[in-house]
Amino acid sequence: MNGFPADPARPADPDDRLAEALHAEQARLTGLYAHLDAARERARRTLAAAGREAGPGGTHQARLERELRAAEAARRAARLDAVERGLCFGRLDHRDGTVRYIGRTGLRDELDESYEPVLVDWRAPAARPFYTATPADPGELVRRRHLHTRGRTLTGLDDEALDLAGLDERGRRGLVGEAALLAALDRERTGRMATVVATIQAEQDRVIRAPLPGALVVQGGPGTGKTVTALHRAAYLLYTHRAVLERRGVLILGPNPAFLRYIDQVLPALGETEVVLRTVGELFPGVRATAEDTPAAAVVKGGPWMADAVRRAVETHQSLPAGDLLLGEGLRLPRRVCAEARRAARGLHLPHNRARTFFLRTLLDALAVAQALSLGRPYDEEEARYAPRELWAQPGIRAALDALWPVLTPRRLIDRLLGDPALLALAAPGLSPAERAAVLRPAGAPWTTGDVPLLDEAAELLGEDGTAARARSRAAERTLEEERAYAEGVLTVTGQQNDATLDAGLLAERFRDTGPDRTTAERAAEDREWAYGHVVVDEAQELSAMAWRAVLRRVPTRSLTIVGDLAQSASPAGARSSWAEVLDRELPGRWREERLTVNYRTPAAIMAPAAAVLRAHAPGQEPPEAVRETAERPRVLSVPDGGYAAALAALPTGPGTLGVIAPDADAAALGALTVRAAKGLEFDAVVLVDPAALLAQGAPDLYVALTRATKRLTLLHHTPLPPVLAAALTAQSAQPADG
Numbered sequence: 001m002n003g004f005p006a007d008p009a010r011p012a013d014p015d016d017r018l019a020e021a022l023h024a025e026q027a028r029l030t031g032l033y034a035h036l037d038a039a040r041e042r043a044r045r046t047l048a049a050a051g052r053e054a055g056p057g058g059t060h061q062a063r064l065e066r067e068l069r070a071a072e073a074a075r076r077a078a079r080l081d082a083v084e085r086g087l088c089f090g091r092l093d094h095r096d097g098t099v100r101y102i103g104r105t106g107l108r109d110e111l112d113e114s115y116e117p118v119l120v121d122w123r124a125p126a127a128r129p130f131y132t133a134t135p136a137d138p139g140e141l142v143r144r145r146h147l148h149t150r151g152r153t154l155t156g157l158d159d160e161a162l163d164l165a166g167l168d169e170r171g172r173r174g175l176v177g178e179a180a181l182l183a184a185l186d187r188e189r190t191g192r193m194a195t196v197v198a199t200i201q202a203e204q205d206r207v208i209r210a211p212l213p214g215a216l217v218v219q220g221g222p223g224t225g226k227t228v229t230a231l232h233r234a235a236y237l238l239y240t241h242r243a244v245l246e247r248r249g250v251l252i253l254g255p256n257p258a259f260l261r262y263i264d265q266v267l268p269a270l271g272e273t274e275v276v277l278r279t280v281g282e283l284f285p286g287v288r289a290t291a292e293d294t295p296a297a298a299v300v301k302g303g304p305w306m307a308d309a310v311r312r313a314v315e316t317h318q319s320l321p322a323g324d325l326l327l328g329e330g331l332r333l334p335r336r337v338c339a340e341a342r343r344a345a346r347g348l349h350l351p352h353n354r355a356r357t358f359f360l361r362t363l364l365d366a367l368a369v370a371q372a373l374s375l376g377r378p379y380d381e382e383e384a385r386y387a388p389r390e391l392w393a394q395p396g397i398r399a400a401l402d403a404l405w406p407v408l409t410p411r412r413l414i415d416r417l418l419g420d421p422a423l424l425a426l427a428a429p430g431l432s433p434a435e436r437a438a439v440l441r442p443a444g445a446p447w448t449t450g451d452v453p454l455l456d457e458a459a460e461l462l463g464e465d466g467t468a469a470r471a472r473s474r475a476a477e478r479t480l481e482e483e484r485a486y487a488e489g490v491l492t493v494t495g496q497q498n499d500a501t502l503d504a505g506l507l508a509e510r511f512r513d514t515g516p517d518r519t520t521a522e523r524a525a526e527d528r529e530w531a532y533g534h535v536v537v538d539e540a541q542e543l544s545a546m547a548w549r550a551v552l553r554r555v556p557t558r559s560l561t562i563v564g565d566l567a568q569s570a571s572p573a574g575a576r577s578s579w580a581e582v583l584d585r586e587l588p589g590r591w592r593e594e595r596l597t598v599n600y601r602t603p604a605a606i607m608a609p610a611a612a613v614l615r616a617h618a619p620g621q622e623p624p625e626a627v628r629e630t631a632e633r634p635r636v637l638s639v640p641d642g643g644y645a646a647a648l649a650a651l652p653t654g655p656g657t658l659g660v661i662a663p664d665a666d667a668a669a670l671g672a673l674t675v676r677a678a679k680g681l682e683f684d685a686v687v688l689v690d691p692a693a694l695l696a697q698g699a700p701d702l703y704v705a706l707t708r709a710t711k712r713l714t715l716l717h718h719t720p721l722p723p724v725l726a727a728a729l730t731a732q733s734a735q736p737a738d739g
């Protein structure tokens, strides 16, 4: 890289040196923004020119190329607009004197039009040492510099010398860019997740840049950056494999809508928009899960046995008559023929609604032959063409055959399965009466998150029911008709109606392909059968076996990033001690695991009691090590029974965000979050109501709740604190105050 002189000779006084460096870097930063402005201007000009060229002139091919150019220019303009904040955040000085600036996007010299690179995109290979070099392993670097900015102004910088022989490893655990990292961690939270592109750590970088193919599991304790790492990985993959992923899109699954809102801002900030954010409850287009399952119902609905239950429920709708069917006018359909037709239809291994066509056709043919025989008519080609159709037109015959193999929709089938005790017993004979009772509910009850994978399973086994497809194609035809009429109008207005190369149909198709087109993300979100290029699953320990089936169906290539923490699992099916227990059934031998070990969120003083809870209740699980040493110790306030609301109202409100987390039974009345709703989130200050009750909900719940605070934790209790927590807090208060 060139374009930047080395630092001028340094004055001796450190203050002067810093001022000098700031001055020089500000000048370079200003230069980079000038390049950015020029790049934006160029993108806008391209866009405007494409707009002017638009219109129906030239060959079809030339028009297509113009439109592609315009779309690319629009995307580039949007990308350049998204990087205004924090455009450049780092600088690398190499042994051979090369200097590289690292930023949110790559820029070339737009001013003298040499187009030499002046800013390296953080996702490019050349930027990687910024995240991985340490004094112990500096590679080709002699210095890494972090630039802090507000708007276009440089507000500070941190240098790390990487080449000094014998230099002590700065900070603990080889933290990369320690000063910049700690400054980032100390910032107050806004309630929206921030990008950490300037301070990604080496172990996180390994995850972010892992190859696209295959399933990568990232196991890490609370606050180890699993979510930020997964989001930066999505941005990295979209940059590195743009061609595939722009077309197929990336799906990010999160535990609850609040969490999705929390992370929503990060991806556009990284310049990526081809991403669909969903919870499992939103995976089935057209269905919104609005009700909650009881824990017992969630266990039953989530278990792998439900795949068999749904399959059997479908099969019970492929029935045989008790004896031969008598269909009026002496027409008889022997049971044996029905059985043969069912065997043949099932043998096709087609979805139920598609195999139905074959089944009906076979029976109608058999009936038509029988009818011809009884009337003494030959069964010739003519007869074969019309007779079955006429038979189908008779309501009695139609009803009898329909009953044998009806059209099914996923909603109707699952509603029936969960609403009809006899059907459930038939479809799920392995479930105990208590388990069946747990999932039974009135027909037409609102859908729950646990129902969504069942609907998906059903949709897979049923295939399209013809009505939806027909309605869609009718709508599509109508739209095309309207577009054709509009296009004819355009041709008339522009006087090109006699242009042989341009007919209204072609023009209409063109508007359809381009126009104000829907993005990949929009199309993917509406299509149950969409195959994503990559899927990120966050809080993956929460997914049931049935949910995994629904997720994996959406990524036939099995290119996944799966992040989670088994120790935080609130799965009512019970904690699992390894990812193999979770994944070997669905992805046998097709996944690998990376670990994140450093907790960037919870200060040590808060993490210590949380770790004690974890060790006591899940001895196999290792808590992550907190990177920040100093923080206020947790405060413990005893309140009288029934006094939580008053105690909460009396608590002083400090600076920053506040989260109050309460047991499920009290949360609504106190206006507090349940643990479930707080999952994945963090707050500057957290107040925990009734830790003993949280522990009674499950040790993972208490562990999750304890690890949400970045600065201050207050425990309110009226029953005694759980002994393990009390012991950890007492041990802490025996230590010197800064430990």
Ligand SMILES: Nc1ncnc2c1ncn2[C@@H]1O[C@H](COP(=O)(O)OP(=O)(O)OP(=O)(O)O)[C@@H](O)[C@H]1O
Binding pocket: 181, 184, 185, 194, 196, 199, 200, 201, 204, 220, 221, 222, 223, 224, 225, 226, 227, 228, 229, 565, 568, 600, 601, 679, 680, 681, 682, 707
């Ligand atoms: N490299 C980093 N630089 C700055 N901040 C970081 C870094 N890594 C993580 N953080 C911060 O640490 C906090 C925790 O990150 P994140 O929420 O991704 O953790 P998590 O592993 O998903 O936690 P949990 O399991 O509790 O949901 C966030 O505020 C995040 O911005």
